[in-house]
Amino acid sequence: MIGVLAGGGAGYFLRPPAEEASPAAGTHAPASDAHTADAAPPSDHAAPAGDDHGAGATVEYVKLNNQFVVPVVEDARVASLVILSLSLEVGLGATERVYAVEPKLRDAFLQVLFDHANAGGFRGAFTDASQLDDLRRSLLEAARKTLGAEVKSVLISDIVRQDNG
Template sequence: MRKILPILLALIGVLAGGGAGYFLRPPPADEISPATDAHAPTPEAHPTDHAAPEGDGHGEGATVEYVKLNNQFVVPVVEDARVASLVILSLSLEVGLGATERVYAVEPKLRDAFLQVLFDHANAGGFRGAFTDASQLDDLRRALLEVARKTLGAEAKSVLISDIVRQDNG
């Protein structure tokens, strides 16, 4: 009985999860009425992309998109030849409308350039002390935008830091 109980519980969990997923799934695209879901993403859009309005804030005249980069950035902060802490960031790019696919096409190059900027920022002490100070983060955003523009050109409008955390060792 002791060996059957965990298997039985796992089976119940899988069935309950599958049932919940089945009943809570979104309706097929052909069942969505344009009148009720006018702001639904198009099928070819990436699930983390969002068009943002510029102007009155009602979605008309949207000229930019926000593209969340797929993985977080992990940056070691080295002090006295040892890793004293790790900084973990999530970044998004504000780009011109229609540039999302281009961002994903060059994402490895962007990540490499962003990591170099983040390492330089860490080595200059940017992640020590009050690392979330507005001037520190503004300097970091400017440096990240500069390398984004080298890769994407004028399509890169700004770099957004959506999450940032520092985990101190010891």
């Protein structure tokens, strides 16, 4: 089972589309302002955005240390395992606080992930945008209960489902 998980995880991490998803997730307003500064000469809003050097000036991204492994149970047996890597977008300077409460945060995230799995969220087309949006919203609520409003969003950086056959 460990070999299957390691192989599935390695295959998922090494595929090119996963790298394309990461920059798209980071293109929030500050990053687009930096692109606007390069493309548009008017300096009323472009100069301050250029001085901020993109998203790094106002937010930080904190990758949680370990992956989350979620069993999908069907007919009283584990039908598949879902493996996720999560990161948090937080206000500048909040990284240490995230790591200080990581055990509590992981517990809250696991509860959300188990509830999502039990509701059928990881069956079928589990990567559908509406499914992932619901999951992100629930994870964000859990993160804010633990860390407060400094959490801006929860990013699903990797997700893979390994079906047991």
